[in-house]
Amino acid sequence: MGFKRTIFTGLLFIIVQIGFSQDSLNVKKELDLVWDNYTFFQEETIKNRFIKHADVVQLIQKHINSGLFFNEEIGKSVRGRSINHISFGRGKTKVLLWSQMHGDESTATMALFDLFNFLSGNDEFDPLRRLIRNNLELHFVPMLNPDGAQEWKRRNDLEIDINRDARLLVSPEGRALMEIAKRIEPEIAFNLHDQSTLYAAGRTDKTATISFLAPAYNYPKDMSESRKRATQLILTMNDALQMKVPGNIAKYDDAFDPRCFGDTFQAMGISTILIESGGFRGDSEKQFIRKLNFYALLTALESIAQKSYVSQSLAKYDAIPENSRSLYDLLIRNVSITKEGIAFRTNLGINFAQIKGPDFASMTYNGRVEEIGDMELNFGHQEIEASNFSLSPGKVKFLLKAEWDSLSRDAEFELLKEGYLYVKCTDNQTLTGALSGRILHLTNQDESPVQAAKIGQQAQFVLFQESKPRYAIIKGFVVDLSKELQDLSFPE
Known part of the structure; x- marks a missing residue:
């Protein structure tokens, strides 16, 4: 009887694994189809990169009304504008994503609202949505620096670079980000930025359209488990993006800076990934790069949900060319x-x-x-x-x-x-x-x-x-x- 039970259990495991593999295959196909159907998810009220705090608040309310997202105010900017924390999903793995801590870097903010549209949809991509919703608990802070966004400037209204304020926490915006990170204790974090359009992917004529970094957590730039996980996720996104913009992906310099949030979070054991949106010829308003951000983030979330990134070899990271301002x-x-x-x-x-x-x-x-x-x-x-x-x-x-x-x-x-x-x-x-x-x-x-x-x-x-x-x-x-x-x- 025990022998039969063992056979039955083994067959059941194989059937479950086959089903899981088939679901995984279907999700991969869905990602490519999502790319092809991106216009259905693109937030149509965002026409250019000069999005303001009032626009963000209105769009957040739209998604709160859907019943799938939850919102709280986690602080106020120097000028009293709300800093909002939006959550989605009921899974075990917590992921934190924040954008526009530099007020004139809005590409990812646009992409996040495209992502919200996708997550709240109801169509043939529901298997991918269920995978994310059931396995991940997502936390978003879009437009961390609303005062900077209002005047299209890098710093906040105290003239503080928020991304260099992780130690002193002088800025109310920096304090809000640190407090939410300590409260939710995410396993993975995405620090979303823009960089100059004059960066190239290595010493080539290819623009560094997207640049990645798994920040160091100490001066020797050691490879901890959290940094390893961040690097593997970068490689997963790189694989996907190379199919869309071959040769236009680079990596950022990984010199340790204890003032920066990415380096600080990495030291706290949070696998932190920096994404920098650069330039792409003919895309001064960064609408195509916005689509690349949406696709990269969705690819990463799918991989986190399935933990498929763990198969990535760290040796591949060296093959990604470094940013070159050339x-x-x-x-x-x-x-x-x-x-x-x-x-x-x-x-x-x-x-x-x-x-x-x-x-x-x-x-x-x-x-x-x-x-x-x-x-x-x-x-x-x-x-x-x-x-x-x-x-x-x-x-x-x-x-x-x-x-x-x-x-x-x-x-x-x-x-x-x-x-x-x-x-x-x-x-x-x-x-x-x-x-x-x-x-x-x-x-x-x-x-x-x-x-x-x-x-x-x-x-x-x-x-x-x-x-x-x-x-x-x-x-x-x-x-x-x-x-x-x-x-x-x-x-x-």
């Missing part, structure tokens, strides 16, 4: 310039300065020359090979004010093709610089305000090929003069 927004190679009466060929690295718009809800850009010289190990988001080009300041066109006011866009473009970048109204002192809807800039000078490529100088000049204007560089943006006007996309 990109420029525009790199002009081998261009001939003349300075101090000396003509020479060199390379120009141009980066955009960001200019906050009204109510800190938009951004304009102004390109400036940041580097002149050898750039063998640098790349540009956009590059011009200028071996046959020479740089010249733009010319000034003299017009009457009435002539300028009536100048059509086609006529402006024709002047641009002749090498003019500026207009001076001879019968009237005018505002100078760029005007909305116009191509040429106004000046009160008789010659170009930008005479040469100088470090810190606005990138405003013309590239000539055989004495003919070929490209106009206006505020760092490239205008191809060989194209027709309708092909001209000139940012304002």
Whole structure:
């Protein structure tokens, strides 16, 4: 009888394992289908990255009303804005995720609300939702720094960098995060940030679209069990993201900093993962990177729920290239310039300065020359090979004010093709610089305000090929003069 019971028990175990494997296989397929159907979960009220605290509060209320999420206020910012803690799930493994501790780093905040939409859905992806809900207890703190978000700035209103406040806990926002972490005692934590779009994945022309880090917990950078778990989860997300953006994944420098929350939590035994959202060509509002965040987090949560990450070999971590700040927004190679009466060929690295718009809800850009010289190990988001080009300041066109006011866009473009970048109204002192809807800039000078490529100088000049204007560089943006006007996309 005991022998039969043993056989029965063994068969039952095999059947259960087969069922579990089939469920696991189905979940993997679901993840790919979720990626394909992302637009159904994307929070449609978030149109750009300049999300504010009022938007967050309204969206939180929507999800509380669903009955699946629970919310509490765990503190207030310096300016009295609520810091919210949202929870979901009834599993044993606790996971803490927080975003926007730097106010101008909002990509993950957008992605978290996409994730909330997914978790509260009811469709063919229910097996994945059940897996997460039944195995995990999720805790979210979206927009930890609402005052910084309000004015689109990194620090809080005490001018404290919250991510360097884990020891002193001067900021109310930092205290709120530390207190919730100590109260819930998560096994795993995600520290969600943005980084400069000028980072590359290693010494390549590939942007570091997503960068990971399993922070060190001491100066020798030892590998504890909590750090090992964080590293294995990074490798799981890396495997998934490499299928979507191959070559655009990097890892952050792991030098220990006891001031930082990630390093501090790692020392507390919380497996902490830093995710930095960088750049991706053509995605200035980071809407595609938002999708990558959503997918990476969902992949990680599925892996935590099934503990599938434990099969990852730590040796693979070394293969992920390190962040390298080696990109420029525009790199002009081998261009001939003349300075101090000396003509020479060199390379120009141009980066955009960001200019906050009204109510800190938009951004304009102004390109400036940041580097002149050898750039063998640098790349540009956009590059011009200028071996046959020479740089010249733009010319000034003299017009009457009435002539300028009536100048059509086609006529402006024709002047641009002749090498003019500026207009001076001879019968009237005018505002100078760029005007909305116009191509040429106004000046009160008789010659170009930008005479040469100088470090810190606005990138405003013309590239000539055989004495003919070929490209106009206006505020760092490239205008191809060989194209027709309708092909001209000139940012304002």
